[in-house]
Amino acid sequence: MKSPRITLAYTLVGALALGGTLAACSSDSGDGGGKSTPSASAAPTLDPNTKVTLKVVGLLPGSTKEAQAALADEVKEFQTENPNITVQTQDYEWKATTFAADLAGGTLPTVFEIPFTDAKTLIANQQITDMQAYLNQLPYAADFNKNLLQYGQGQDGDVYAIPAKSIYAVGLHYNRDLFTQAGLDPDKPPTTWDEVRTDAKAIADKTGQAGFAQMSQSGTGGWQLTVDTYARGGRVESEDGKTATLTNDGTKAALQFLQDLRWTDNSMGNNFNYDWGTINQAFAAGKVGMYTSGQDVYTSLVQTNNIDPKMYGLTMIPLEGDNSGVLGGGTMAAVSSKATDDEKAAAIKWIDFHYLRKYTNEQAAVTNAQTQVASKQPVGTPELPIFSQAQYEKYQTWIKPYVNVPLDQMTSFTSKIFDATLVNEPAVATQDVYAALDPVVQAVLTKKDADIDKLLDEANTKAQRAIDSAGR
Known part of the structure; x- marks a missing residue:
């Protein structure tokens, strides 16, 4: 029997390879493929005597000293291998509300x-x-994995953005300590939305902390409401990407759930302005009993929020009704169009070294794992392979002696995810659809008499306008 970690990875790759679900994560309605054979033109190589300074993404703002030390060691090792390249890291957190301005303003690495x-x-x-x-x-x-690579391809078939981090599937993260304090069994997390509601109320009543919290800012409210919609069998966009469908029954049920937790049960605390970073911070600080986010968030909780591993739990997001599924997504590495040829040549060396080589080279995998362990950083957080299933199995074998994450506290996710349908994010005007839903989530959490139907009608109009504009 495969370990839960390997089973998770294999299953997600299988879903992608079968043309299922995570396959359409672009925000454009184009086919994303273009030519089947990419350009073979030769790129300029970097003269080892040419000095280059390369600015790259570092860690999330506020990351721990240990995480910073691990990255510094990695940069030092890279520069030893490439003495003509000076790497400068820049703290970075992608946010829908600021990314476009940062890119246009030239403040990104x-x-x-x-x-x-x-x-x-x-x-x-x-x-x-x-x-x-x-x-x-x-x-x-x-x-x-060509099903991943295609999302960074242009109409010419060339690769512009390179898969860099694992694909995530959204799970339900829970605080084992708060479960225990509330008289709940942390080894038996909720499996239905009704159980989530019951457990959230128990946590709130007995500990005074939020039993359940929801993101609502910077596009994350719409993102997680889409997660909740998929989990109930709904969709926020038609399959062909031409029509906004925010008024579906799944979205309405998800909002009613939040309204009940907030106003009937009083189990969501008093902070309703969370985004991805702040909800992670609150969770690690013991102020949140449960929330939904990508299954790989444990790494960030360690690096940025210094979470106590003993209090962490991960389980499946409840799936109910026909056509229910788990939302998935991922991260790519890209290089500014303003980069010089020397910077591009240096960039591919860094992308290889920092993101990818560990998955294809045993010594790189072992060295990376040893560096992470020495700096008390997580090794072995469940992830999806960027390459083949066989290659990922090799990688897992290479790092097995160094795995230091509490996998036994994640088995109610890793042992069940293979039975779930994985669903891509809305394919057209993705961030605009999420932005249209943010105010809906905020209204439901802050206004007792919020009219869900009216709010969704208004959001649907905004989303449709964005979809129509994207299609022109």
Whole structure:
């Protein structure tokens, strides 16, 4: 029997390879493929005597000293291997509300990270550079999971954004300590939304903390409401990406759930302005009993929020009704269209070293794991492989002696995710759809008499306008 960690990875890759669900994470309605054979033109190589300073994404703002030390060690090792390249890291957190302005204003590093949902738009706007010829220099360039790689491809078939981090599937994160304090069994987390509501009220009543919390800001409210919609069988956009469907029964049920927790049960605390970073902070500080987010968030909770591993639990998000599924997404590495040829050549070396080589080279995997463990950083957080299933199995074998995350506290997720249908994010005007839903979530959490139907009608009009504009 495969370990839960490997089973999770295999299952998600299988879903992608079968053309299921995570496959349409672009924010553009184009086919994303173009030519089947990418450009083979040669890229300029970097003269080892040419000095280059490369600005790259670092860690999330506020990351621990240990995490910063681990990254500094990695940069030092890279620069030893590439003495002509000076790497400067920049704290970075992608946010829908600020990314476009940061990119236009030139405040982003040369190598930055983007969600799958943004790659097509940035390619169309010529804001990220064609990296195909540089990617071809890597020995594993042809080994990517093509169902992932396509989301960074332009109409010409060339790769502009490179899969850099694992695909996530959204799970339910819970505080084992608060469960115990509330008289609940932390080894038996809720499996239905009714149980989530019951447990949330018990936590709130007996501990004074929020039993359940929901993101609501900077596009995260719409993102997580879409998660909740999928879990109840609804969709916020038609399959062809032409029609907004925010008024579906699944979204209404999800909002009614939040309204009940907030106003009937009083189990959501008193903070209704969370985004991804602040809800992680509150959870790690013991102020939140449960919330939904990507299954890989444990790494950030350690690096940025210094979470106590003993209090952490991960389980499946409840799935109810026909057509229910789990939302998934991912992260790509991109290079500014303003980069010089020397910076592009240096960038592909950094992307190889920092993101990808550990999955294809045993020594790189072991060295990376040893560096992370020495700095008390997580090794072994469940993830989806960027390359083949067989290659990922090798990688898991390489790092097995160094795994230091509480996998036994995640088994109610890793042992069940393979039975779930994975569903891509809305394919067209993704961030605009999420932005249209943010005020709906905020209103439900802050106004007792919020009219869900009216709010969704208004949001649907906004989303449809964005979809129509994206299609022009």
